[in-house]
Amino acid sequence: MKIKQYSIVLLSIFIISLKGYSQCYNPTSPYKCLNIEPGGSEFLMTTLNNVTFSFNKLSDYLGGITMSGTTQLKLKIKSYSKTQTDSCRWKLVMSLDNNGSIGNNWELKTPYGNGHGTVPDIGLIQIRVYNPCSTPQLNNNYQTFTNINELRPIIYSDLIHEPGSHDQVNTDGSYIDDYCEYSFTFDYRIKPTLSNNFNPGIYELKVKFCLVEY
Amino acid sequence: MKKIIFAIIIACFAVSSVFAQLISEQNVTATMELQPVLQLNMTTPDQINFVFDNIPAYYGGIIKYGATILKVSSSVSWDLYAVGTSNNGTNWDLQQEYNNTGAANGRTTVLPLTALELHQNSPNVYDTTAGVALYPDYNIAFNNAVADDTLPGKHSIYASPSPYTAPDATTGKYIQGQKGVSAGQSAPGGSYLSQGGTTSQYYFAIDYRIIPGLPARFPAAGDATGTSQALTGVHYAAPGTYTMNVKYVLLEDQ
Numbered sequence: 030m031k032i033k034q035y036s037i038v039l040l041s042i043f044i045i046s047l048k049g050y051s052q053c054y055n056p057t058s059p060y061k062c063l064n065i066e067p068g069g070s071e072f073l074m075t076t077l078n079n080v081t082f083s084f085n086k087l088s089d090y091l092g093g094i095t096m097s098g099t100t101q102l103k104l105k106i107k108s109y110s111k112t113q114t115d116s117c118r119w120k121l122v123m124s125l126d127n128n129g130s131i132g133n134n135w136e137l138k139t140p141y142g143n144g145h146g147t148v149p150d151i152g153l154i155q156i157r158v159y160n161p162c163s164t165p166q167l168n169n170n171y172q173t174f175t176n177i178n179e180l181r182p183i184i185y186s187d188l189i190h191e192p193g194s195h196d197q198v199n200t201d202g203s204y205i206d207d208y209c210e211y212s213f214t215f216d217y218r219i220k221p222t223l224s225n226n227f228n229p230g231i232y233e234l235k236v237k238f239c240l241v242e243y
Numbered sequence: 244m245k246k247i248i249f250a251i252i253i254a255c256f257a258v259s260s261v262f263a264q265l266i267s268e269q270n271v272t273a274t275m276e277l278q279p280v281l282q283l284n285m286t287t288p289d290q291i292n293f294v295f296d297n298i299p300a301y302y303g304g305i306i307k308y309g310a311t312i313l314k315v316s317s318s319v320s321w322d323l324y325a326v327g328t329s330n331n332g333t334n335w336d337l338q339q340e341y342n343n344t345g346a347a348n349g350r351t352t353v354l355p356l357t358a359l360e361l362h363q364n365s366p367n368v369y370d371t372t373a374g375v376a377l378y379p380d381y382n383i384a385f386n387n388a389v390a391d392d393t394l395p396g397k398h399s400i401y402a403s404p405s406p407y408t409a410p411d412a413t414t415g416k417y418i419q420g421q422k423g424v425s426a427g428q429s430a431p432g433g434s435y436l437s438q439g440g441t442t443s444q445y446y447f448a449i450d451y452r453i454i455p456g457l458p459a460r461f462p463a464a465g466d467a468t469g470t471s472q473a474l475t476g477v478h479y480a481a482p483g484t485y486t487m488n489v490k491y492v493l494l495e496d497q
Binding site: 060062063064065070072074078079080081082083084085086087090091099100102106117119126135138141142143145146149153154215217219221223224225226227228229230231232233234235236237238239240241242 | 264265266267268269270271272273274275276277278279280282316317318319320424429431432433434436437438495496497
């Protein structure tokens with residue numbers, strides 16, 4: 030009886046551990062890529078995980094602030110087997126997280142002033158992704174989000190794009206020997222302007238980059 | 244049997260890690276600090292002199308057109324007001340009295356700050372809600388001295404011993420905006436740089452006038468409610484040099 034109980038508990042834990050990877054978004058196809066583990070795939074961010082914009086001059090509000098090359102992602106994707114008829118495929122997307130703040134607003138950390146203005150919308154931040162081979166879907170174009178639940182594609186093709194194609198490459202390969210197609214650089218821009226009448230304060234928004242097998 | 248079940252469970256864990264799908268996430272936290280930026284540029288001299296040394300100047304007054312140019316830039320809703328102040332916040336400061344050879348009947352050095360009059364080139368479009376003073380801004384054009392003498396306070400500067408306390412809506416004057424945070428009681432964020440140039444809501448040319456009258460009693464002096472503050476009875480202004488301070492205060496809507 031005790032053994033039965035233990036096995037049910039352990040089996041439950043096993044099932045839960047499989048489901049626990051759904052925090053990014055759910056992969057949809059069978060497993061052909063090696064997971065992130067020693068000797069397996071790698072998903073590296075070699076830059077700082079904080080970017081700070083401080084607007085304290087008129088020119089900052091009118092012209093905006095651009096942070097170039099602030100984030101860099103590097104990928105090393107390995108398949109289980111090189112002899113498979115269809116290769117390991119993956120997608121790379123980005124999304125935002127405002128920590129549950131109302132609607133599509135930035136999360137307010139500290140208010141300044143009297144709070145009679147407006148709260149900044151997530152559409153205020155513009156993000157541009159590019160690499161030397163121009164593989165991202167909207168390569169080198171600033172993108173904005175209209176909804177907090179939106180996923181913006183970086184590499185997001187249903188077809189197989191092998192290395193060397195310079196277009197949405199999404200199979201196995203490595204930044205070590207193919208930096209051109211397996212690295213991604215991100216610029217950020219915020220331009221508040223004066224007419225938006227934003228409430229002064231400190232705001233926060235998380236940018237999430239999700240690599241998932243497809 | 245126990246060993247078999249245990250082995251199966253261990254095997255399940257092993258299999259789960261081998262067949263786990265590729266999935267990973269990286270995060271960047273973007274922090275944005277919006278500091279309130281309110282910028283008031285004054286590109287004109289900060290000293291303005293009125294010298295009354297002839298009869299016409301006493302009767303007709305002296306006008307200084309465009310003596311002060313103000314340009315506003317703000318990232319928040321804002322109000323702008325002018326306030327006359329001095330050591331006691333009510334009267335001009337006496338620097339030097341002339342020919343004071345003894346107390347003369349009616350001669351006084353206590354002159355109201357409201358003797359100084361202002362006119363702004365563009366209207367205050369954010370003081371139209373109810374509960375404002377009789378003369379809530381400086382938009383009314385200067386009329387001739389005779390006509391304006393009968394309407395004290397119409398152009399007079401708002402005066403206060405507490406210049407950094409925003410004027411009350413019913414007794415004070417604003418160049419732009421109004422006391423209160425309701426809609427229509429403040430100008431929106433913006434800048435003269437990007438909105439309209441010299442005709443915009445963010446650009447003001449200020450004219451000054453003083454009409455002493457003869458005898459020098461400053462008949463046009465008054466507050467925003469139209470209450471006269473002119474010298475009365477036998478009093479007249481003693482000759483001398485007087486100074487006052489005019490502050491232009493740009494502040495977030497309140």
